[in-house]
Amino acid sequence: MDGDAKRAADVAAIRACVETWLEGCRRRDAERIMSVCAPDLATFECHSVFRLDSAAAYRRFLEACFPYMQGDMEAEIEDVDVAVDGDLGVCRYVGRFTARDTEGQTHVSWLRATMVFRRTGGKWLAVHAHLSAPFDPMTEKVMLNRESAFGSDAPAA
Amino acid sequence: MDGDAKRAADVAAIRACVETWLEGCRRRDAERIMSVCAPDLATFECHSVFRLDSAAAYRRFLEACFPYMQGDMEAEIEDVDVAVDGDLGVCRYVGRFTARDTEGQTHVSWLRATMVFRRTGGKWLAVHAHLSAPFDPMTEKVMLNRESAFGSDAPAA
Numbered sequence: 617m618d619g620d621a622k623r624a625a626d627v628a629a630i631r632a633c634v635e636t637w638l639e640g641c642r643r644r645d646a647e648r649i650m651s652v653c654a655p656d657l658a659t660f661e662c663h664s665v666f667r668l669d670s671a672a673a674y675r676r677f678l679e680a681c682f683p684y685m686q687g688d689m690e691a692e693i694e695d696v697d698v699a700v701d702g703d704l705g706v707c708r709y710v711g712r713f714t715a716r717d718t719e720g721q722t723h724v725s726w727l728r729a730t731m732v733f734r735r736t737g738g739k740w741l742a743v744h745a746h747l748s749a750p751f752d753p754m755t756e757k758v759m760l761n762r763e764s765a766f767g768s769d770a771p772a773a
Numbered sequence: 774m775d776g777d778a779k780r781a782a783d784v785a786a787i788r789a790c791v792e793t794w795l796e797g798c799r800r801r802d803a804e805r806i807m808s809v810c811a812p813d814l815a816t817f818e819c820h821s822v823f824r825l826d827s828a829a830a831y832r833r834f835l836e837a838c839f840p841y842m843q844g845d846m847e848a849e850i851e852d853v854d855v856a857v858d859g860d861l862g863v864c865r866y867v868g869r870f871t872a873r874d875t876e877g878q879t880h881v882s883w884l885r886a887t888m889v890f891r892r893t894g895g896k897w898l899a900v901h902a903h904l905s906a907p908f909d910p911m912t913e914k915v916m917l918n919r920e921s922a923f924g925s926d927a928p929a930a
Contacts, residue, residue, distance in 0.1 A: 660885035663910045666919050701859030706889050728817035730887045730903045732863050746887045748905030751915035753820045758908035762823050
């Protein structure tokens with residue numbers, strides 16, 4: 617493969633890891649999520665914890681969160697950008713996550729994600745995941761509605 | 774330079790970009806921050822906006838924020854991790870930002886940061902910056918105190 621073809625294959629492989637991660641989120645399947653995580657994964661979660669320092673801690677976090685939902689979650693992403701060089705890859709995107717709580721109420725959360733991947737032994741795995749929503753500095757409330765979080769720099773509709 | 778020396782030099786160069794960015798934050802100096810940003814920088818800010826899609830938009834955002842503070846800001850970071858391969862670099866860290874508002878009140882914010890760098894024409898520049906704090910899912914309030922955001926996975930003191 618020439619450079620461009622190799623790069624395109626790496627981008628596709630990283631994109632597939634992100635899709636596996638999203639599938640795991642949709643089905644609340646920690647095992648599936650773990651299949652694309654390196655043991656030394658460090659995450660900055662969007663809620664509850666400041667930093668998790670291993671895939672094992674991330675798994676405990678997921679397994680503590682999933683019982684607060686029922687049924688499948690919806691997880692759709694856009695503005696996906698993948699950068700890759702050698703054995704290092706980065707994927708950033710914005711995502712719309714829709715979950716139903718145990719009382720049947722639906723919650724929609726727009727989140728921003730930055731995921732870092734490393735290729736080890738020919739396999740791409742996530743070594744870092746950063747998910748977040750911005751907050752309103754006046755109220756200190758999280759802004760989970762993407763539209764509410766655009767000021768004068770909102771892109772044209 | 775052999776591979777290890779080259780990598781060490783790249784890590785140091787990326788670390789220096791982060792230090793310049795922090796210096797710019799401390800002095801509320803948008804020009805200094807811009808000196809390490811690529812024109813196509815995309816940022817996920819910790820507050821107010823969901824996504825900014827250029828260095829120009831980021832500069833407008835900074836210039837809109839700075840008048841809410843007075844004097845220098847403190848910005849200290851720890852748990853710094855830099856990964857680099859070829860012309861792509863990633864730096865993640867946690868930081869403690871202390872600012873004084875226009876009424877003289879001091880605000881301390883612990884934030885998580887993931888910054889992505891690309892080397893173009895021999896110079897490393899930020900192409901992506903993601904800063905955030907987690908939120909409490911019960912109250913939907915941002916958690917700017919690092920200690921409040923650790924659950925059972927809190928590292929030993």
